[in-house]
Amino acid sequence: MVPSHPYVLLRCDACDQLIDPETASSGLLIFPRAGETTYEEPPLCSRCGMAIGLTAMVRWAEEEEEG
Numbered sequence: 001m002v003p004s005h006p007y008v009l010l011r012c013d014a015c016d017q018l019i020d021p022e023t024a025s026s027g028l029l030i031f032p033r034a035g036e037t038t039y040e041e042p043p044l045c046s047r048c049g050m051a052i053g054l055t056a057m058v059r060w061a062e063e064e065e066e067g
């Protein structure tokens, strides 16, 4: 039995893995509309969302050091 899901099934933009909306990147905003779904950000699984978040932090830190 397949549970009915209110969300659209998404695939991670980085690793192409199916995303569970409950564990998706917290920055992901989904706007379901009639016939189409608009994303504020590329969909990312929790792992890639975390990895990209860390990368962004590292870059930010490096830019701070370089001044």
Ligand SMILES: [Zn+2]
Pocket (backbone or CB within 6 Å): 012, 013, 014, 015, 016, 017, 044, 045, 046, 047, 048, 049
């Ligand atoms: Zn991923």
